[in-house]
Amino acid sequence: MDHTSQSFMIIMAVLAVVGIAGTVVYYFFRFGFHTDFDKDIERSQKREIPQDLEEQRPDSKKITGMDEPGVEKLLEVESILTSSAAPEKTIDSALSKTRESFFSRLKSVFNESQLSNDDLESLEEVLYTSDLGPQTVQRLMEAINDQLSGEEKRNLEKVIQAIKSEMARIFSELEEGGGQDVQSVEQTLGLSEAAGQGLQVWLIVGVNGAGKTTTIGKLANIVAQSGKKVMVAAGDTFRAAAGDQLKVWSERAQVEIFSPPDVKDPSAVAFDAVASAKAKNFDIVIVDTAGRLHTQSHLMQELEKMNRVIKKVIPEAPHETLLVLDANSGQNALIQAKQFNEAVSLTGAVLTKLDGSAKGGVAVGLAYELQLPVRLIGVGEGMDDLKSFNSREFVDSIL
Ligand SMILES: Nc1nc2c(ncn2[C@@H]2O[C@H](COP(=O)(O)OP(=O)(O)OP(=O)(O)O)[C@@H](O)[C@H]2O)c(=O)[nH]1
Ligand SMILES: [Mg+2]
Structure with missing residues (x-):
């Protein structure tokens, strides 16, 4: 070679x-x-629901204009919140945008604090566009007409007082004297009375991106801090990252999570979670659900089924069925509340994102037009940003 x-x-x-x-x-x-x-990856792909059903699910980005919340975002928010000593958020500070918008528009109707004779229609229009709800506006207008003389109606201050006192009356009719005095989430949810009553089941429902999972995290923390044994159940088996998101919150709140990896049926998760929490002597189990549009009847039926299977374990459960409403949805919240209430009878609402919204007035419409009390409010993304709804404070702060 x-x-x-x-x-x-x-x-x-x-x-x-x-x-x-x-x-x-x-x-x-x-x-x-x-x-x-x-x-x-294979396992998680198997957990994905069939494409056609997924397509029927509403897209939270389309509804809320927001990307799907990610676990990374949660951690990012947490680091911001823990690094700065944020001042305590109150209902008054959370309502600042609602108040500013309401007040400035009301003021613009008045000419140097004097309502011109034929401007009552403009006043009505301001009320209509303040997300209070149409029947509520009628009632407020009647109150202004009945309570104020012609001269008083031209006075901005008098009109504001009449609106506020009528709103207070609307809330007190619903609350029968109770809700105006609540000062804490524990009190709102009757945690001390719940002692020794056996397992309490709270079902959390609402449209996509309203703030259900975040609210559950905040709630679980408060309940755990009050000394109760809490479990959260990952009943949102549809959105791929939903279980992980709830897990992050459960770790923060240091509560147990029920999240079986291979179960796709939310009713099965709800049933097993309640049965397991009961067997393990938990005080409270909070069940998360997937976001759904109130107009999608098959998804509302799915919710009814979850409700039914929970009753198989504890007939009087769920003890609370809370509708989470994004304050930014304004009057649409009234329609959501009506439809959800028909599917699973609601015990109250949680009005989230009040901190960034000018549409907090919807709480009055929910009380008057649907007899649905707002029980809690979300005033931020952090762990401590869930407050009880005190209607007296609300009325004092809205105008
Ligand atoms: N500013 C503010 N943001 C909030 C509040 N509550 C929730 N959020 C944010 O709203 C987004 C959606 O919250 P989620 O808890 O994931 O909403 P969800 O209803 O569980 O959403 P789906 O499970 O997709 O239906 C997240 O970015 C939250 O941080 C609140 O009270 N204030
Ligand atoms: Mg969720």
């Missing part, structure tokens, strides 16, 4: 060895290191 052929043979041999070694290394990394990861 001459020198050239010898070199050629050596090069070919080296290339063959490199090729074989490369293939071995590739397969080692592909199947040696990534096997568990691939299995996880």
